[in-house]
Amino acid sequence: MAIVNMTVNGRAVTADIDPRMLLVQFVRENLRLTGTHVGCDTSQCGSCVLHVDGQAVKACTVLAIQADGSSVTTIEGLSAAGGELHPMQAAFREHHGLQCGYCTPGMIMAAIDIVNRKGHALDETTIRDELEGNLCRCTGYHNIVKAVAAGAEAMGREPIRQAAE
Amino acid sequence: MYAFTYHKPSSVRQAAAMLAKNEDAKLLAGGHTLLPTMKQRLASPSALIDLGAMPELKGIERKGRSVVIGAMTRHGEVAESAVVREAIPGLAELAELIGDPHVRHRGTIGGSVANNDPSADYPAALLALDATVITNKRKIAADEFFQGLFVTALEEGEIVTKVSFPVAQKAAYAKFRNPASRYALAGVFVAKRGSDVRVAVTGASENGVFRWTAAEEALKARFTAKSLEGMAPSPDGMIGDIHADSAYRAHLVGVMARRAVQAATSR
């Protein structure tokens, strides 16, 4: 067993875990933050994307213990339950960027990471390139791309209500 | 995954001592090759030694005529580095073509080089740029370092600490990606320094990364894509699988080489 300390969505957490535990298991099973999904479990699909120290990572391919000392943000950290949605979440709803919703948390965490790296004015080619690591089997991506562009712009307009990052 | 113990030493010296003590221990860098392998139970190290806590393995530096990159530097950092963009733009472009943004946030140059996957991108850059792999024990020229499928010159307990890339006058990488895995079906890095030209090919050969000497000779005569017109390596020994047969791969090597030269000459 090994002791891990990290900050998740602004809250300090400590746990005694098996070093084998993946970060995605840790947030889902130990912290009950089940918004982060497990899709392929082989680092292809991107359903498990969350942020570690402000960077999008595939949490099925990171050990929880590797995130020791880090600050982690999951989809739950973007907006308070029942509260106002993060602009990227709002854009996905507005533009119908989801159907079954399975890939959506990963898509949104990836989208915010794109904005953090590439800014608020994103063209379609950039968005499609940057979503390389996130698979969606329902939408055909079209509305996701629209949602990301709109969400990026909205994040630039609003005085950033930075989530617990 | 089988059980293992986890260690996070704070220096390369400590990590080497742990490796020496523990025969089945493995180094953990970005984990983006090792962890999937362990999840499939194709690897079962008794201990993981995480290289993530060592500042000495991180960072990118211009040192005279070379760019020196620490082993734990992530692909994304190389892609975005102003130093690399300025000195060897082709190397930054290569890093940007690895996997996807999330993979680039975790995967490291040291891990990629030590793993020597036949379809990995960095080995082509090291070989074409005549880079030197620096370990905790010695310096190894790229020509000696890569020795076939997943085989390198690294000895038991040896740790890659840095990779040093001499700056080239002209250099570029062209990659034909498998659209699903994003690994190279064929990737070609070309580099010109003075009268020397090196052409390294990844993704294509059953023996891993290799230098395409016929193309090098043709480009030494004149460094232009035209010099390679109609050329392709022999399909013998090229990988043939469901993604591409060996004749198609050989063809792609020719196409990628011309594109790389085109890119190198047009900046």
Ligand SMILES: Cc1cc2nc3c(=O)[nH]c(=O)nc-3n(C[C@H](O)[C@H](O)[C@H](O)COP(=O)(O)OP(=O)(O)OC[C@H]3O[C@@H](n4cnc5c(N)ncnc54)[C@H](O)[C@@H]3O)c2cc1C
């Ligand atoms: C979805 C996906 C797509 C990918 N696409 C590409 C691609 O297009 N192109 C490409 O090139 N790669 C690709 N990769 C691989 C990726 O670049 C890996 O990150 C890389 O190959 C290994 O680096 P790592 O830091 O993750 O190493 P790890 O997985 O941590 O380690 C790999 C091996 O190297 C050893 N090792 C690590 N560091 C050192 C060191 N400093 N000294 C000695 N030995 C060491 C480890 O013990 C282990 O055996 C992809 C990976 C994934 C998951």
